[in-house]
Every structure is written in C-alpha cells, then in structure tokens.
Amino acid sequence: MTGDEALATLRAAYDDRLGEAKRRKAAGSTLIAYFLNSVPIELIVAAGLDPIRLAGDPGRRAAIADRYMEDYMDGEVRSIFGSILTGAFDFADLLVIPRSSEVYLQLYYFLREMPEWEPDAKIPPTYLFDLLQAPHWLSARYDVGRMRAFAERLAVLGGQSLTEDALRDAIRLVNRLRRALQDVAALWRGGDPALDGVDALKLIGAASVLPPTEAIAAIEAILADPPGPLGRAGPRIMLKGSPQSDPHVTRLIVEAGGVVVAQDHVAGDPTFRALVAEDGNPWEALATHYQRHIPGPRVHPQSEQDAHFIALAKEARVDGVIFFHDEWDDTLGWEYPDQRALLEAEGIASVFMKRQPYFDPPITEQGATIRNFVASLTRETVQ
Amino acid sequence: MNAVNRVPDSERMAATVAAQAYQKAGQQQFREDVIVGGAPYVIADAVTPHEIFHTLDIPVISLPWYSAIISAKQLSPYYFGLMDQLGYHDGLPRYGSLPFMTTLDNDPERAPYGGLPKPLMILERLRGDFGQKIGEQWARAFGGVPLVALDSSAQTALGKNWSGRNQHGWEELYEPHRLDFQVEQLKSVIALAEGLSHRTLDPVEFRAVMHRVNQAGEQVERAKRIIARTRPAPVSLPEQLTNIMAATWNRGTQWAVDHLTAYCDELEARAAKGIGACPNERIRLLWGNNGLWFNTGFYRAFEEKYGATFVWSMYSNFFSDGYRKYFGEDEDPLRALAARHISMNEQLHLPGWMAEWIIEQARDYQVDAAVMLVPIGDRMSSFGTRICQLALEKAGIPTLALTASMVDARLWDNDAMIRKVEQFIEDRVLP
Numbered sequence: 001m002t003g004d005e006a007l008a009t010l011r012a013a014y015d016d017r018l019g020e021a022k023r024r025k026a027a028g029s030t031l032i033a034y035f036l037n038s039v040p041i042e043l044i045v046a047a048g049l050d051p052i053r054l055a056g057d058p059g060r061r062a063a064i065a066d067r068y069m070e071d072y073m074d075g076e077v078r079s080i081f082g083s084i085l086t087g088a089f090d091f092a093d094l095l096v097i098p099r100s101s102e103v104y105l106q107l108y109y110f111l112r113e114m115p116e117w118e119p120d121a122k123i124p125p126t127y128l129f130d131l132l133q134a135p136h137w138l139s140a141r142y143d144v145g146r147m148r149a150f151a152e153r154l155a156v157l158g159g160q161s162l163t164e165d166a167l168r169d170a171i172r173l174v175n176r177l178r179r180a181l182q183d184v185a186a187l188w189r190g191g192d193p194a195l196d197g198v199d200a201l202k203l204i205g206a207a208s209v210l211p212p213t214e215a216i217a218a219i220e221a222i223l224a225d226p227p228g229p230l231g232r233a234g235p236r237i238m239l240k241g242s243p244q245s246d247p248h249v250t251r252l253i254v255e256a257g258g259v260v261v262a263q264d265h266v267a268g269d270p271t272f273r274a275l276v277a278e279d280g281n282p283w284e285a286l287a288t289h290y291q292r293h294i295p296g297p298r299v300h301p302q303s304e305q306d307a308h309f310i311a312l313a314k315e316a317r318v319d320g321v322i323f324f325h326d327e328w329d330d331t332l333g334w335e336y337p338d339q340r341a342l343l344e345a346e347g348i349a350s351v352f353m354k355r356q357p358y359f360d361p362p363i364t365e366q367g368a369t370i371r372n373f374v375a376s377l378t379r380e381t382v383q
Numbered sequence: 384m385n386a387v388n389r390v391p392d393s394e395r396m397a398a399t400v401a402a403q404a405y406q407k408a409g410q411q412q413f414r415e416d417v418i419v420g421g422a423p424y425v426i427a428d429a430v431t432p433h434e435i436f437h438t439l440d441i442p443v444i445s446l447p448w449y450s451a452i453i454s455a456k457q458l459s460p461y462y463f464g465l466m467d468q469l470g471y472h473d474g475l476p477r478y479g480s481l482p483f484m485t486t487l488d489n490d491p492e493r494a495p496y497g498g499l500p501k502p503l504m505i506l507e508r509l510r511g512d513f514g515q516k517i518g519e520q521w522a523r524a525f526g527g528v529p530l531v532a533l534d535s536s537a538q539t540a541l542g543k544n545w546s547g548r549n550q551h552g553w554e555e556l557y558e559p560h561r562l563d564f565q566v567e568q569l570k571s572v573i574a575l576a577e578g579l580s581h582r583t584l585d586p587v588e589f590r591a592v593m594h595r596v597n598q599a600g601e602q603v604e605r606a607k608r609i610i611a612r613t614r615p616a617p618v619s620l621p622e623q624l625t626n627i628m629a630a631t632w633n634r635g636t637q638w639a640v641d642h643l644t645a646y647c648d649e650l651e652a653r654a655a656k657g658i659g660a661c662p663n664e665r666i667r668l669l670w671g672n673n674g675l676w677f678n679t680g681f682y683r684a685f686e687e688k689y690g691a692t693f694v695w696s697m698y699s700n701f702f703s704d705g706y707r708k709y710f711g712e713d714e715d716p717l718r719a720l721a722a723r724h725i726s727m728n729e730q731l732h733l734p735g736w737m738a739e740w741i742i743e744q745a746r747d748y749q750v751d752a753a754v755m756l757v758p759i760g761d762r763m764s765s766f767g768t769r770i771c772q773l774a775l776e777k778a779g780i781p782t783l784a785l786t787a788s789m790v791d792a793r794l795w796d797n798d799a800m801i802r803k804v805e806q807f808i809e810d811r812v813l814p
Contacts, residue, residue: 068734070769072762099537102511106733106766112541113734113770134509134534138571142536142564149560297512300532302519330476330762334516337470354472 003225006218007199013209014202018088020209021052025091030157033092033124035080037208037271037294038100038131040147040286045212046170047154047162053208054089055245055267056080061359068117069110072328075358076245077103081110085121092124093157096150099130100296127153133291133298143287167282174276177212180219181272187222189261189269189316192229197239197250197260205267232259235319235377240264240309240339242326242356249324252367256374262316264309270295273308297331302338310342320377321350322370327357349377396653398646399622402629405638410496413442418500423580426482426499426521427506428514430724431533434596435573437635438589439582444499445632450481451676452495454790459677462488463791476513477760477791478673483521503579504529506572510728511763531575533568536561538726541735545726546704546743553708553722565721592635593716596706599630602643603703609650610694611748615659617650620670620693621679622660631702665690666812669745671755671771671782672732673764674698677792684801689808695748697731697741704740705730734767738774745780752812753782754804760788783807 001009013020025031029050034041037053044051056075062082069078083089097108108128114121130146132139151162181204187193188200195203203222207215237258239250243266253260262269274293277285292299299305313321321343325332336352343350351373353366416422424442427433433443453459459477462484467473469487471480485494505522507514507530515532522530539558542548548556573584610616610623618626626646630639653659663686670693675681685691705727708719730736745753753775758764768784775782783804788794 068770068773070757070762070765070767072759072765102763105537108537109541109729109733109735110770117770117773128537128539130537130539132534132536134515134532136534138564138567139534142534142560145560298509298515300515300519302516325472327474328762329472329474331512331516333472333475334513334520336472338520340470352472355474 001217001221003222003227006221006225007203007227009218010203010206010210010215011199013206017052017054017209018091021054021091024050024052024211030093031091032094032096032154032157033089034096034098035104036098036100036296037266038098038290038296039096039129040150040290041208041212042167042170042174042276042286043147043151043154043162045173046166047151047158048160048166049093049154049158050211051208054080054092055205056358057083058246058248058358058361060088062086064118068114073106074103074326074328076243076326077107079245079358081107084111084123085114085118087122089124090122094153095124095126096129097126099128100133100298131290133296133300135292135300140284140287140291143291144283147283147287164282167286168278171276171278171282171285173212173216175278177207177216177219178272178275180216180223181207183223184219185269185272187226192231193259193261194227194229196230196232196254197237197263198247198254200260201244201247201250201263201268204263204269204271208271230259234259235374236261236317237374238262238264238313238316238318238321239268239324240321241324241332242329243267244324248361248363249322249366249370252363252370253322253374256367256371257378258320258370258374261318262312264295264312266295269312270308302335306335306339306342309339310346313343313346313348318348320373321348322373323350323352323354324356325352325354327355329355349373396618396622396626396646396649398642398649399625401645402626402642405633405642406629409633414496417442418497423503424500425504425506425576426502428479428508430508430510430727431506432569432572432720432724433632434589434592434635434720435569435576435584437633438584438592439576439580441503441576441580441582443632444482444502446479446482448628448632449495449499450478450790451674453481453485454677454792455679456495457677457792458493458495459790460793461493463793474760476511476763478758478764478789479514479761480517481790483517483524486521486524501525502528504531504575506531506533508533508724509535529575529579531572533572534564536564536725538729541729541733543739545730545736546740549704549730550707551709553719557722557725561725562718562721565725566715566718569717569721590716593708593710593719595637595640596634597709599634599639599643600703600707602640602647603627603630603700605647606643606650607700607703607747609647609654610699613654614749615657615661615664616667616692616694617653617658617660619660620682620696620699623699624674624679624696627698627700627702631698631706634702634706661686661690661692663690664692666692666752666808667748667750668693669741669748669750669753669780670696671741671753671775672697672768673756673758673761673789675756675787676790678795678797681797681800685804685808688805689813691808691812693754694750695744700744701731728763732764732767734770737767738771741771742774742778742780745775745778750780752807753780754807755782755784756789757784757786758789759786759794760791764789781807781811783811
C-alpha cells in the first residue's frame with residue numbers, strides 16, 4: 001500500500017462510517033459500535049469482537065428525534081438519537097454509550113424510554129459503560145468493576161471468556177495504534193506540514209472507524225511513504241473546544257489561509273496522547289487510562305488539562321487558537337477565561353466562537369470570523 | 384417587568400410565619416457563629432449528604448437555597464452581568480453559578496447576608512459535566528479550600544414505580560454496586576469533615592438524624608393527603624414551598640419534625656373550617672419542574688380571574704417521596720443515606736421517572752392541567768420535559784410548556800407569561 005493509497009483508505013473510512021460498518025457486518029463481523037473516546041476498545045478487541053466508533057453528522061437530522069429530545073441537547077447527540085430511531089445504526093450488535101458526558105448518559109436514558117413511544121423503531125441493544133472520571137482512587141476501583149462487567153457482556157456476545165493474556169495483547173495492539181498516530185502527527189504539527197488540517201482530522205477519526213490492525217497498516221504506510229510538504233506559509237492554528245464531528249470548520253480555516261496544526265478536542269490530537277501501561281494489572285491499567293488520561297468534559301483537575309493544552313500549543317508552535325463551542329455548551333465555557341489568560345501569558349492570540357449551532361451552521365458568518373482572525377495573525381507575523 | 388406579590392403577615396399561615404422566623408434566626412445565628420465567630424460551615428450542592436454535617440453540628444449553605452435567595456432579592460441581573468464581564472459566556476448554567484459569582488464579586492455589602500466566608504469545604508455531586516469546573520475555581524477564589532467532588536455513578540436500569548420502591552426497596556432499586564461505591568464516598572467525606580473540624584460524628588446521633596428525616600417526610604406525606612383531598616386547597620403553593628423547603632434544608636433536626644407536624648395540624652384546622660388559599664378555586668394546576676424563585680407570586684396570578692390555583696410543584700412532596708429511606712436498627716444508616724441522593728436527578732429530570740411520578744401526583748392532587756417550566760440557561764433541568772409533557776397529555780392532562788430561566792429575572796417577561804397561561808386556561812382548561 002502506498003502512502004497515497006493509505007490516505008485514501010483513511011479518508012474513505014472517515015467520510016462513510018456507515019458504509020464501512022455495513023461492509024464489515026456483511027463480511028461477518030460482530031460489530032460493537034460506540035461513541036466518544038471513552039469506551040475501552042481493548043476489551044472489545046480482547047473479546048474477539050469488532051469495534052467501530054460512530055459519531056453524529058450535521059447532515060443527518062431526524063424529525064422524530066426532535067419530537068422527544070429537547071433543543072438544548074448537543075446537536076451531535078440529537079443527530080445520533082435520530083440516526084438510531086430511524087435505523088441508520090441497525091448494523092450494530094451492541095451500541096455502547098459511555099457515561100463520560102452528561103448528554104450521552106441522557107441519550108442512553110432516552111433510548112431506554114423509546115420502546116414505549118416508538119415500538120416499531122429498530123433500536124440495537126444498548127449498553128451503558130459507566131465510566132467515572134473524578135481523580136480518586138475510589139473512582140478507579142469503581143471503574144475496574146465496570147470494566148469487568150462490560151467484559152462479561154462482551155464475552156456473551158463473543159461466545160468466549162475474555163482472558164488476561166488476550167487483554168494484554170489488545171492493550172499492546174491499541175497502544176501500537178496510538179504510537180502510530182503520535183508519529184504521523186508530525187505530518188501536520190511539524191515545521192512544514194505535509195497534511196492539512198482536514199486530512200489530519202480525518203486520519204485521527206478514521207483510526208477509530210477502521211479495525212485497529214487496518215488503521216495501523218494504513219498509518220504505517222503513510223509514515224513509510226509520506227506526502228511532500230504542503231508549502232503553505234499561513235499562521236499556525238489550533239482548533240479547540242467542542243468535538244468536530246465534521247471538517248467544515250477546519251476547512252474554513254484552511255480556506256482562510258490558516259494552517260491547522262492541532263485539534264484540541266475529543267475527536268482530535270489528545271485522543272492518542274497517552275498510552276495504557278503495559279506492565280502490571282491490565283484491568284487497573286485500563287481503568288486508570290480511561291479515568292485520568294483521555295480528554296473529556298468530566299476529566300479533572302482542570303489545571304492538568306490546561307497544562308496538556310498549553311504543551312500541545314507549544315509543541316505545534318501555534319500562532320493562534322480558535323475556541324469553538326457548541327450552541328448549548330454548558331461546560332467548556334467555564335474553562336475559557338482561564339485558558340485565554342494562559343494563552344495571553346504565552347503571547348498566543350485567540351478568538352472565541354461561542355454558541356455555534358451544530359445543524360445548519362452559519363457558514364458565512366463563521367468564515368468571516370475565521371478570515372478576520374487569520375488575517376490579524378498574518379498582519380502580526382508580517383510586522 | 385417583574386411582579387413579586389407579598390402576602391400580608393395577617394393572611395399567612397402561622398406555620399409560614401414560624402418557618403420564616405426560624406430561617407431568619409438561623410441566618411442571624413450563621414452571621415454570629417460563622418461570619419463573626421469564624422466557626423466552620425460547608426457549601427454544598429442540594430443532592431449531597433447534608434445529614435453528615437447536621438450530625439456534626441456544622442451549618443450547611445445549600446447552593447440552590449442561596450441561589451434562590453439571591454434571585455428573590457432581585458440581585459441576579461447584577462451577578463449575571465458580572466459573569467459576562469469576566470468572560471463566562473451567556474449560555475452557561477445560571478442556577479448554580481450565582482453563589483460563585485458573589486465570591487468573585489467580593490462585595491459583602493451587596494451579597495445576601497454579607498456574602499459567604501471561606502468554608503470548611505465545598506461539597507459537589509458530579510451530576511452534570513461542569514460542577515467540578517465551577518467548584519475548582521470557587522475553591523481557588525476562596526484562597527484554597529477542599530473541593531469534595533462526589534462522583535456520580537449511573538443507574539443502568541430504570542424500572543417502573545420508583546416512588547413505590549424507593550422507601551423500603553432502595554437496595555434493589557438503586558443497584559448494590561452503586562450503593563457500595565456511594566457508601567465508600569460518604570465514608571471519605573466523614574473522615575475529611577472530622578479531620579478538618581476536629582469533631583467526631585456520633586453514630587447514635589447520626590442514626591437519630593436519619594430517623595428524624597423519615598419522620599419529617601411522613602408529615603410531608605400527611606400534608607399531601609390533606610391538600611390533595613381538600614377543595615379549596617388550604618394553602619397556597621408559595622406557602623407550601625416556604626414550609627417544606629425550610630424543613631428540607633434543616634432536615635434531621637427535631638425542629639423540622641415539629642414544624643411540619645404543626646404545619647399539618649394547621650392545614651387540617653383550615654380544611655375543617657373551609658379556609659382556602661383561593662376561595663373561588665375552580666381549576667387546580669400543577670407546576671412541573673424547578674421553581675420560579677424570583678417570582679413565586681406568579682403561582683397566584685390566575686386565582687382572581689379564573690379561580691385557577693397551583694396546588695403542586697415537585698417540592699410539595701419530594702421530601703416525602705424522594706428523601707425517606709427506611710432502615711432497621713440492625714442496618715447501617717449510612718447505606719440509607721447513600722441511597723437518598725444517588726438518583727435524585729433521575730427522579731426529577733429523567734424522562735421515564737419524572738413523567739411517571741408527576742402523573743401520579745397530578746392524579747392524587749386532582750389537578751386539571753399542568754404548566755411545565757423548561758429552564759433556559761440550565762439545560763440539565765430541561766432534559767426530559769418534552770417527553771414528560773407528552774406523557775401528561777397522553778394521561779389526559781393538558782400541559783403548557785413555559786420556557787424561562789429559573790433565576791434570571793432579566794429573561795422574564797411577566798405580562799407575556801401571564802398572557803400565555805391565561806390563553807392556555809381559556810383554550811384548553813376551562814369547561
């Protein structure tokens with residue numbers, strides 16, 4: 001596989017998650033579909049099952065979802081809810097919903113309620129993975145218990161008990177994927193990027209759509225046969241905030257002359273920041289990883305998260321940060337004043353795009369804000 | 384414009400006057416002991432184990448209580464303006480953030496009761512995603528106090544009839560693995576509170592506190608039976624709130640038990656004499672979801688014209704249905720306390736449980752229609768309202784949704800809201 005072919009494979013997987021899922025289902029996979037970055041796919045792999053991360057799509061909105069779900073729910077969750085009710089995710093043998101965000105917990109409860117209201121809806125079996133993320137020993141112990149309960153459910157689906165050896169192998173495999181992503185990130189974070197922000201977002205996203213072995217093969221192929229530098233000289237931008245479940249904002253930055261060198265959200269660079277410890281008790285290692293070392297709205301203390309944010313901004317040598325928050329954000333906005341102050345201390349400019357709609361985004365206004373910001377950075381660079 | 388209807392003292396129930404006097408005395412005591420005397424106190428979220436601190440004789444300032452006070456004193460516009468100035472965007476949660484803003488403002492002349500001094504700890508339960516974010520900044524603004532963030536495990540199955548299983552069948556209802564975890568968290572809170580305050584939690588007193596909460600809840604159940612069966616209702620909703628909430632925030636005290644007993648005695652006497660809050664009562668309304676704290680007079684705005692009176696809100700008898708947890712003398716009261724707060728959010732704000740309970744209350748109180756507050760700026764409290772509204776309508780109870788902030792008076796157009804409810808009454812409720 002050449003680098004170009006590998007990149008095409010990853011782009012295709014990102015662009016058509018549902019097509020990719022159906023392809024594998026048709027090939028005989030038992031598909032464990034999940035949301036967000038907080039479901040331990042190591043357990044799914046160790047059980048001999050096939051993990052695939054699903055996401056919302058601003059282009060996929062169902063009126064049936066709006067009948068039951070409040071407008072104030074995140075657009076991504078409303079999109080997912082509608083997709084489930086209309087059967088778009090009916091290929092899943094199990095839908096795993098993590099409790100790492102309140103709105104996803106609500107999604108789980110809304111789905112549990114639906115058989116009474118929509119008895120004909122083909123809702124796949126759902127499973128709540130009750131991950132707690134307070135930085136406490138007690139929470140870690142609770143998470144070990146929930147991991148074991150999840151493993152038992154997967155064992156029923158997989159027809160075999162999950163062994164500790166299989167779990168260790170799975171941890172090593174998924175760590176290999178994370179290492180490959182860490183290595184390939186140089187292609188968008190480096191001095192003269194070879195991948196633009198849109199491709200970076202797609203590559204990161206596709207790594208959790210494809211089976212880990214296929215994702216590793218594709219990324220290693222790109223590393224072995226990388227594209228040439230893009231030769232773009234615009235300001236280096238970090239996009240931060242709400243998860244980007246489609247590339248339209250990234251594309252607007254690129255079109256405005258910015259070079260997107262980092263994505264700091266739960267669908268971006270932090271997803272592969274940390275590895276799971278390969279020594280010691282694998283259950284405790286997994287629990288610690290998902291409790292403390294993945295990005296997410298409930299992970300704290302905030303000072304640790306902010307330190308990672310500033311470290312990424314420095315590593316990627318960003319000139320400016322675009323804070324992009326969902327229309328109904330009730331969480332990230334609490335971080336913003338401190339994060340803005342941290343950037344100011346580093347001499348890094350920022351712009352705040354707050355309360356951005358998920359469905360039917362105001363592309364013209366968004367583009368104007370982004371163009372003005374990128375232009376202001378360009379002037380500073382020239383001066 | 385905002386209307387705040389004050390009922391003259393002469394027309395209030397004796398219990399209401401007593402509850403207000405008790406709270407006023409408590410505030411004075413707080414001022415003397417804590418603000419002047421430097422005694423320890425705790426800032427705590429509503430769904431946290433205040434009972435531990437009541438047993439330790441450490442005052443608790445409840446977040447929603449202080450938010451409601453700020454709001455009732457019409458101070459919310461000022462603090463929300465401050466929030467904007469500091470860079471917190473205007474879509475962020477309003478209900479829990481008002482008390483935090485009084486600390487950032489650091490103006491004791493403006494803040495209710497002279498503002499909150501440095502607490503022993505801030506106690507949060509991580510229901511939503513942002514509690515720890517506010518808590519961390521607030522703890523820092525106080526110059527560094529412990530933030531105790533109780534992690535919030537999730538109920539995996541919502542069975543039917545929670546209110547019927549909740550008082551005696553809580554072990555099974557709330558899932559043993561969750562209760563195990565919550566008990567361990569509570570032990571940590573006790574150890575920290577004892578260490579910081581140099582006091583010891585007396586197990587005998589703690590058990591007594593837990594029994595008294597159940598006893599107080601029994602009186603709230605008694606109040607429900609009186610109000611539900613008596614037409615016209617012998618008490619207005621604002622007075623219900625004053626009496627029940629004063630006891631809720633002081634639960635576990637003998638005062639709460641005695642006060643609610645006296646409140647029920649007075650309700651019975653009023654019922655016997657035919658004294659009604661709305662003598663021309665013709666329509667009974669239910670207020671769904673959180674209270675409208677800056678304008679409780681709104682609940683009475685439809686009495687004169689339509690004989691329409693609100694007889695229930697979730698505070699009317701959540702104390703009886705949600706708080707009571709019975710346990711035997713050979714059982715651990717800490718596990719019963721763990722069960723108390725572990726799923727309150729699900730009971731009040733989740734589609735299935737919320738709708739089921741509210742419909743049950745609507746039938747018990749013989750209500751004709753419901754008005755459902757859909758809070759803006761506090762979206763967690765809005766979740767489930769749409770399905771709840773559908774469920775109420777399916778049960779034959781006409782329902783109007785009012786979208787408004789619970790605490791931000793700036794976003795409330797009183798005349799427009801009154802017109803909406805009047806239109807609803809005329810179109811869907813009047814015979």
